[in-house]
Amino acid sequence: MGLKVGLVGVGPVGDMIIRVLRERNFPIDGKIIVMATSERTEVLGGESFLVRKISAELFKELDLVFFAGKEGAQGASVQWGKIAVDNGCVVIDNGGDFRMHPDYPLVIPEVNMDAVTKDTRHICNPNCSTIQMVVALAPLHKVARLHRVVVSTYQSVSGFGGAAMDQLKDEMNQVVEGKVPETDSRIFAHPMASNCLPHIDRFMANGYTKEEMKMVNETRKILNEPNLLINPTTVRIPVLVGHSESVNAEFMGEMTAEKALEILSDPRQSPGVIVIDGPTGDTQGKDIRKDPLERQYPTAMDLKEDQYKDAVLVGRIRDDSTARNAINLWCVSDNLRKGAATNAVQIAEAMLERGLL
Ligand SMILES: NC(=O)c1ccc[n+]([C@@H]2O[C@H](COP(=O)([O-])OP(=O)(O)OC[C@H]3O[C@@H](n4cnc5c(N)ncnc54)[C@H](OP(=O)(O)O)[C@@H]3O)[C@@H](O)[C@H]2O)c1
Known part of the structure; x- marks a missing residue:
């Protein structure tokens, strides 16, 4: 049985997250729910997705959500990160909004995976550089x-x-x-x-x-x-x-x-x-x-x-x-793979291995 997985943001990082999840055979239950600011169809990682307008309702169905949206006050993580967690999701966030917040681990799996504990619900991916x-x-x-x-x-x-x-x-x-x-x-x-x-x-x-x-x-x-x-x-x-x-x-x-x-x-x-x-x-x-x-x-x-x-x-x-x-x-x-998508997927894999997801 896999996880119910969501993705917020359909730019180059979102596209690469889909590719990397497929390449690494990440265990996924059903279709990945893709969200952005408006509803439309997009091809991501070579697959066609109905992109849904982001809403709290959609997070209720999910276990794990990768955030690859814009940063800042109007961006995806600030607007929707807490709502995703409150609705039961683990968030792995490519944006920079919470990276330096002491309550949010900032993780490179090869280096500091121990920063993620059983209580962690929102993990930040560091900047690509x-x-x-x-x-x-x-x-x-x-x-x-x-x-x-x-x-x-x-x-x-x-x-x-x-x-x-x-x-x-x-x-x-x-x-x-x-x-x-x-x-x-x-x-x-x-x-x-x-x-x-x-x-x-x-x-x-x-x-x-x-x-x-x-x-x-x-x-x-x-x-x-x-x-x-x-x-x-x-x-x-x-x-x-x-x-x-x-x-x-x-x-x-x-x-x-x-x-x-x-x-x-x-x-x-x-x-x-x-x-x-x-x-x-x-x-x-x-x-x-x-x-x-x-x-x-x-x-x-x-x-x-x-x-x-x-x-x-x-x-x-x-x-x-x-x-x-x-x-x-x-x-x-x-920068789109190890600097963003691959690192994010590796965090999810390491959480699965450690029984944290
Ligand atoms: N590119 C890199 O090398 C790299 C590396 C590390 C980290 N990052 C970070 O990863 C994130 C994604 O990067 P990118 O280059 O793929 O970005 P991008 O091309 O600017 O795409 C941003 C996506 O976020 C969506 N979005 C923006 N605000 C939103 C909101 N409030 N709610 C829902 N969706 C929202 C946009 O939706 P619409 O399409 O509907 O406008 C768009 O699909 C950024 O935070 C970036 O800083 C990027």
């Missing part, structure tokens, strides 16, 4: 305790929803035609095609953006390290799907690139991580050039491969030549 960095750093943190992290991100436009993907495609066509693309200022502050914008989400009084402060605050909460030093710069780049991050991490205990490579290459110590590093051709057959120093590393395009699509890919692991016990790494992950 946070998830991939923490999956890569948590195994190293366990061994040598992090002191300071400096991170720069290279984030795809799907992180800002379906409208941003359409906008980039439109602008790319304009660039190919030799035009300076016209942008839609409701989505990007400047043209996005052929450009990089050090601006994700709103600016805050301290000069950082909300996305940057999410990386700081969420990482501290997940690792239970309230004083961890984290210095982020988040950048939107003209890629449709897949975030990349350049991470410099300094540890309190002994850490070298060699040790980090060993830890991150061990799936028992580093669940969810796949290392793509070392000389080219030694494992991947990517012997593209003859330079003996040529190395392999992950890129967002690698996420199209089945074996990599749900992983955090790590490469460019090397010593920071300017500090002791400090390393650099490059990590890549699919």
Whole structure:
């Protein structure tokens, strides 16, 4: 017997949740109830759904609801999260509204599944940029305790929803035609095609953006390290799907690139991580050039491969030549999958395994 499952929101994350539930054969009883702000038919994950206008009545029929709606006061979780819980559902929420609330666990199953207890009814999925960095750093943190992290991100436009993907495609066509693309200022502050914008989400009084402060605050909460030093710069780049991050991490205990490579290459110590590093051709057959120093590393395009699509890919692991016990790494992950849908479904799977659902 499966669970009665609902989904709120039919953007790229909602679409991916349907795909991931099907791919992983998540046990579902009957049809998934899909909700949004209005009734219509939508194709999600290749299946046609009658999308229902969201209502309290619909939650009464459900055990588990994935929220993938817009954030904010008019958004899905603020408006409907408590109503879903009051009507007997467990909520797994992709939005950012409750992530920093002390009563709501913020969970990456590989890292802090113990934050979910038998009393938990509303679980938050961290932000996509946070998830991939923490999956890569948590195994190293366990061994040598992090002191300071400096991170720069290279984030795809799907992180800002379906409208941003359409906008980039439109602008790319304009660039190919030799035009300076016209942008839609409701989505990007400047043209996005052929450009990089050090601006994700709103600016805050301290000069950082909300996305940057999410990386700081969420990482501290997940690792239970309230004083961890984290210095982020988040950048939107003209890629449709897949975030990349350049991470410099300094540890309190002994850490070298060699040790980090060993830890991150061990799936028992580093669940969810796949290392793509070392000389080219030694494992991947990517012997593209003859330079003996040529190395392999992950890129967002690698996420199209089945074996990599749900992983955090790590490469460019090397010593920071300017500090002791400090390393650099490059990590890549699919923001719609591990950064959102896969992480949410993995939380539900882990709850089932632990008898919490
Ligand atoms: N994209 C990513 O990489 C990523 C990663 C991690 C987390 N997230 C988060 O996941 C959520 C979904 O992202 P997305 O990119 O798929 O968003 P999106 O393309 O903007 O889609 C939002 C969906 O939410 C629905 N919605 C908005 N307000 C609602 C309300 N009050 N009640 C019911 N439904 C409501 C919309 O319904 P209508 O279609 O009827 O307007 C729409 O289907 C966001 O909170 C986002 O921050 C996204």
